[in-house]
Amino acid sequence: MRQLRMISPLSYRGGFHTKALLYETLVKRDDEARLAPGLAESWQYEDHGRSLRLRLRAHAKWHDARPVHAKDVVVHFRRWLQLPEHAWLRACSEIAAVEAPSPHEVLLRLRRPAAVLPELTAINPCAIRGPGSLDREGEFVHPVGSGPWRLLSMEEDHYRYQRVADGQRIDLVPFPRQDSQELLRALGRGEIDAFISSWDDPAPGPAARAAAEDPKLQLISTAGTSLQYVSFLLHDGPSSDPKVRAAIRDAVDRAAMIEALEDGLAEPCTAWAAPSLPCSPKAAGQSPAPRPVPAALAGCQLRILCGHSQNRAYQIAQLLAAQLGDAGFEVELKALEGNAYRRALQRQEWDLRIERSWGLPYDPFITSVSRFQAPTAEASAASKRHHSLDPELEKLTRELLQAVSESEQEALYTKIQARIDQAALLLPLYAPRRFAICRSGISGIRLPLDPYQLDLDKLARR
Structure with a gap:
């Protein structure tokens, strides 16, 4: 039963592909990274952005052949909105009520004008499971969705699916x-x-x-759409100096990293969004040649923190340490495990650390909010970010949370990138393919x- 619950969209276990075949979110991202129909075929904001009305796809059915009803979506929403582990999505605090004004319409009433649509693309917990997934006591007993494949059986990590359209079967294994x-x-x-x-x-x-x-x-x-990048401790130590951060940025050889670590299967990136995303303010290939450290900063001591078990992050940290050392910095690589790693994060015993963004559909909206806003007070499934925040980026992402149109959001992405460039607040490296x-x-x-x-x-x- 525990393993079965892992394939529920309310669980953060079980993998994404296993669920993406079964369930649909109301909206999704298309190959232009734009919001596109999912289980909802259309939507519109009303009441000056304080309500969001979504119309469900005509003739949509659950895998058990029952028609999809707006009340089914309401039940699922009310369940995940009440669970604290999902509070990392700001929609949890913005959605005041969920209603079904008609069999094919879902109405989200918001506490204020808020951009909740981008967050509804997250598979966990926003993918909709049908009422047939639950027993009479509300326990998850069988995955029933509206996606293109239905689950036939599951044994340990072996999932057998059947394509709804023609009965074709596949086995999905890790x-x-x-x-x-x-x-x-x-x-x-x-x-x-x-x-x-x-x-x-x-x-x-x-x-x-x-x-x-x-x-x-x-x-x-x-x-690819996820981004390998370096974050800085902004309020203390050498990395609190914008000149030091700019010198670190200028010393990095992205092309060498891609060749050594990704076998060439990556695009260099200097923006807070992968080059494949149309909203990325900078195109691929804009990676300047590395430069040595200015004489005034030569010998500056830096600490790079990474988890030794995080294989790719550790490899990036090793190569970054070598490049910065060649450029004139003195670098200490702190590769730690478990509690030692967490203590170093909490005590801020680092200057640089290796991170990776989540990629589409989380990038750039959800990732930006998670990265540049202070975490919610509630404990949630999102990992805590142990870094200082930039007040200007906090202000811009607060505006982003209220920008209901994609054009408004894209204008703010450009401003966010300009602020990152101005103060060298992050060091984007590359986007793996x-x-x-x-x-x-x-x-x-x-x-x-x-x-x-x-x-x-x-x-x-x-």
């Missing part, structure tokens, strides 16, 4: 991230037909090169811009 040779062997033996990366998988390395050379394999790659490796007889795998989604509508074996 695969060890770091073992590229075993991945090649499993593909060669026919044990798996395809490997599809998630939002934070490392580059496939040797497997990618082998797939490009092996006629029995094919490599599918598309631009998303990839899939599959056997040559497999077709119909498409990698959406949203890395949490799987598009297998045309999946087939030739």
Whole structure:
């Protein structure tokens, strides 16, 4: 039963792809990163931004063949809005009431004008589960959604799905991230037909090169939307000096990082949004050549903090330390585990740390709010951010939370980027690409811009 609950959208366990096939959010992000219809086919703000009316897709049905009713959505919303672990979404505090004025309309009444639509793209907890998911006591007993695939069975980490449109079946299983040779062997033996990366998988390395050379394999790659970046301790130590932060920014060699760590499968980035996102204020490739530290800052001591078990973050930290050392800084790499790492964060015994943004649909709206606003008072599923905040970025993201139109939001993204550039508040590094490796007889795998989604509508074996 515990494992079954992991596949509920109200759980933060169980993986994203397992749920993205089953459930739909009311709205989602398309391949232009724009808000697009999901279970809701249209929407509009009313009452000067204090209400949001969403019309559900005509003839939508749950996997148990029952028609989707607005009351089903209301029940799901009222449940997740009351759970404190979801308070990291600001919509929890902005939505005052959820109503079903008609069988096909959902009305969200807001406490004030608020941009809640971008947050409704989050699979956990906003993907809608049908009433057939619950027993009479309200316990989650079976995943029933409205997505393109239904779940047939689940044993440990083995999920069997059936495509609603034509009955095609697939098995979805997790695969060890770091073992590229075993991945090649499993593909060669026919044990798996395809490997599809998630939002934070490392580059496939040797497997990618082998797939490009092996006629029995094919490599599918598309631009990624999550961002590897460096955050600074802004209010204390050497990183509180904008001149030091600017010198660190200017000393980084992004191209060398991408080649060494991602096998070239990444785009350099100097903006607080991946180059693949149309709202990104800067295009890919704008990565200046590294420069040495100004003489006045030579020998400045820096501490880079990372978790040793976080393999990619640790590798980035190692290479960053080497680059900054070559440029003229004195660098201490603090690779810690468990409680020691958490204590170092809380005591702010660091100057730089390696982080990764969540990617679309969280970037740039949800990630910006989480990164630049003080955390909510309630304990939630979002990890705590142990860093100081910039007052100007806090002000801009407060405006972002009230900007209900996408054009207003994009104008604020530009202002946020200008502030980051002005004071060197963050150091963007690169956006890893998303990839899939599959056997040559497999077709119909498409990698959406949203890395949490799987598009297998045309999946087939030739």
